[in-house]
Amino acid sequence: MDNTGRMSGTINKQWFLYQEKEVFQDKRQKKLILGIPNELEKGENRICLTPESVHILVSMGHEVLIQRGAGNNAYYGDTEYADAGAMIVETLGEVYTADVVLKATSVSAGDTVYMHDRQVILSPLKLCDMRKDAITEMMQKKVTAVGFDILKDGEGYYPVVRIMSEIAGNSAIMIASEYLNNSRGGKGIVLGGISGITPAEIVILGAGTLGEFAARAALGLGATVKIFDHSVERLRKLNEVLGQRVFTSVFHKPVLDKALASADVLIGAMRCFDNGENTVVSEAQVRLMKRGAVIVDMSIDHGGCIETAGPTTHEKPVYTYEGVIHYCVPNVLSRVARTASIAYSNVFLPMLQHIARQGGFTNAIRMDAGLREGVYLYNGILTKNVIADKLGLIARDINLLIAAL
Numbered sequence: 001m002d003n004t005g006r007m008s009g010t011i012n013k014q015w016f017l018y019q020e021k022e023v024f025q026d027k028r029q030k031k032l033i034l035g036i037p038n039e040l041e042k043g044e045n046r047i048c049l050t051p052e053s054v055h056i057l058v059s060m061g062h063e064v065l066i067q068r069g070a071g072n073n074a075y076y077g078d079t080e081y082a083d084a085g086a087m088i089v090e091t092l093g094e095v096y097t098a099d100v101v102l103k104a105t106s107v108s109a110g111d112t113v114y115m116h117d118r119q120v121i122l123s124p125l126k127l128c129d130m131r132k133d134a135i136t137e138m139m140q141k142k143v144t145a146v147g148f149d150i151l152k153d154g155e156g157y158y159p160v161v162r163i164m165s166e167i168a169g170n171s172a173i174m175i176a177s178e179y180l181n182n183s184r185g186g187k188g189i190v191l192g193g194i195s196g197i198t199p200a201e202i203v204i205l206g207a208g209t210l211g212e213f214a215a216r217a218a219l220g221l222g223a224t225v226k227i228f229d230h231s232v233e234r235l236r237k238l239n240e241v242l243g244q245r246v247f248t249s250v251f252h253k254p255v256l257d258k259a260l261a262s263a264d265v266l267i268g269a270m271r272c273f274d275n276g277e278n279t280v281v282s283e284a285q286v287r288l289m290k291r292g293a294v295i296v297d298m299s300i301d302h303g304g305c306i307e308t309a310g311p312t313t314h315e316k317p318v319y320t321y322e323g324v325i326h327y328c329v330p331n332v333l334s335r336v337a338r339t340a341s342i343a344y345s346n347v348f349l350p351m352l353q354h355i356a357r358q359g360g361f362t363n364a365i366r367m368d369a370g371l372r373e374g375v376y377l378y379n380g381i382l383t384k385n386v387i388a389d390k391l392g393l394i395a396r397d398i399n400l401l402i403a404a405l
Helices: 009-028 051-059 078-083 132-140 159-179 209-221 232-242 253-262 332-357 361-367 369-374 385-391 398-404
Strands: 033-036 063-067 087-089 100-102 120-123 144-147 201-205 224-228 247-249 265-268 294-297 318-321 324-327 375-378
Touching: 051 063, 051 078, 051 332, 063 078, 078 087, 132 375, 132 385, 144 369, 159 209, 159 265, 159 294, 159 324, 159 332, 201 209, 201 253, 209 224, 209 232, 224 253, 232 247, 247 253, 332 361, 361 369, 361 398, 369 375, 369 398, 375 398
Parallel strands: 033 063, 033 100, 063 087, 100 120, 120 144, 201 224, 201 265, 224 247, 265 294, 294 324
Antiparallel strands: 144 375, 318 324
């Protein structure tokens, strides 16, 4: 200010520009009403937002509806959510009054009956669980559905898959170690290296994030690791990030056959959804494996990458085929629900903040190519050919839909 108590010209102008910017941001900011249901799928223990993230969202002016008990299995109580500002509701119907619903499991027919017109659903896209009746009802209600496991960030990575794969990679080795025990029907060997004893051999299919963290955990225990992938470049990068040379190969059948014949553990760590492939290890190749060996197919959510793998449950997680133990639980990260819930929340909180700043989902989908990648239903129109082919429906290109608006 000058000595008359008035603002100088420069400061006055800057102040008004600042005020104009704040008014513009406030008008553009979209209030989100978020709903988190109690999952219908048996054995699912995760929740998409922690109380800490709910507190931040509520403090920004958003509303969060959480069904009673939704966080119990991840050891987040209703009181914690209520203290964070969430509204605790009793029924699924009340949760689905929200504009945006976040689910830790894929959409089922039991969910779609509660959905309303133009609602937004964020959930994982699991092809093996997808049902035509659920999709068609969502289409009729003009729902926009986002598969959060296929959306991308600004750098072209899958943020949810990336963080979940880190957890899954470590979990895969823990599971394999568990089922190599005699008490679980395994061969009775330690997954690792013991002085004077040949170390366990682990074959990993896929050199992505899941494969990387499975390899890290296995190497840390002293096991011998062999990694296969279609891409030489991914294999080269994996050797770099591991900081040591491990056995790597592309999928040459004779090389893979030899590795499988001596393997104690086979880890499936490939997202077959990405490249349209079905399996990379055949039934005949599984028969090459030693009796008592363990298969952990972590890609079973997307149909699996091993021909003999079929979905199991937490109650009955394994079966034996030709003497080889198969562990193929789709929602395997429910074993570590609290860690997985925190990881989910770390991704969803900034994403929801970004969407609100963009003025809501419609604007965000138009502006954000990465978010658009995750959309498989846009206002009731199917946008993924892989789903259309599976269910006998017709898909349209979302980029053309957006351009036509």
